[in-house]
Amino acid sequence: MREKEELVMVTPGEVLGKASELKAGRGAYVATHNNTVYASLTGRRSLNPPPSDSPDKVPPPSDSPDKRPTVEVTGHKAHGAVPVPGSIVIARVAKVMARMASADIMCVGSKSVREKFSGIIRHQDIRATEIDKVDMHSSFRPGDIVRASILSLGDARAYYLSTAKNELGVVSAESTAGATMVPISWTEMQCPLTGQIEQRKVAKV
Template identity: 75%
Template sequence: MVAAMEEDEKKQQAEVMVTPGEVLGRVSDVKPGRGAYAAVHNDTVYASLTGFCRTMPPSPDSSDQRPTVEVTGHKAHGPVPQPGSLVIARITKVMAKTASADIMCVGPKSVREKFTGIIRQQDVRATEIDKVDMHLSFRPGDIVKALVLSLGDSRAYFLSTAKNELGVVSAESIAGATMVPVSWTEMQCPLTGQIENRKVAKVAS
């Protein structure tokens, strides 16, 4: 009984509450598990969701003897954006250099927590980056398909639409109709025929 209580106490001490972007350790010391990821540019392991962090020892027969750090969410587990994930997001705000979005799906699964994404001017498209006009690329309410680049500084994920198949997949015209893509940079309202600018995602044929 005493041993069990001591074990519970150790477990509670080992589990620490963390939030996205919090440093969990160095890649040389620990391996990222569920709810954690390693940033290549600085070899640091970060938390990717809010929850309890715990460290698990390696199995004795493993060639990699680093312990694994994982973060288990305080809410029911849903998918969590990771660098390299494809996400579907709704644009909420467009500014001169960035657009903000709420991430709705990671891959085919809907998220259960709120994750914010930011698309920076340099990540909108692959060419003529300095000529990108954010207001001609996205509008609030647009649904975009994007790639998660990294966890940014403000607890928001940096997203990219710089590939042909990424960008706006659904947009509503000023008249309230779902627009049809007519080129890489334009969508047309089927009701009024009016054309609006967007960074359009290429539809798989």
């Protein structure tokens, strides 16, 4: 059966199995809230079973596989960076709506992505305090570059992103005059050419 499963194609967010039965390898991750293994990219699912002579009663060393087979998803560009929950990413804001902003993930950590990954920053995930006072259009604008953390893989094959920490938020923004703005507070950036101030959820440098 495992040999047949190797030909199965999966997409991001697809359930691969329970973490009690499978270990998450490359291209997969475990959601701790329901102990389920999910695919984090589009590709071919494969199982890598442990050696058949592995002792069941002796705990395996930390650097060797345990009794559970490892499930991996191998994409067409398997060596590219893949976002997983907890990752810090750099993304470009594509669209800002009343309750959320959509963004295209460009980097995971210091590595650029080779596949297209979409992210959503929801109203409640922009900052940690005074959430009811958050205004999406005063936090982000299309074209802004933001640093965010991955919360989870959400709906519509897009990752939920959070900027609810001091070091997360807008790291680069362009003013209407076409200049790169300078942060002057936690919530404001200023155009060096015109002096115009715009509202943003600024990341602490």
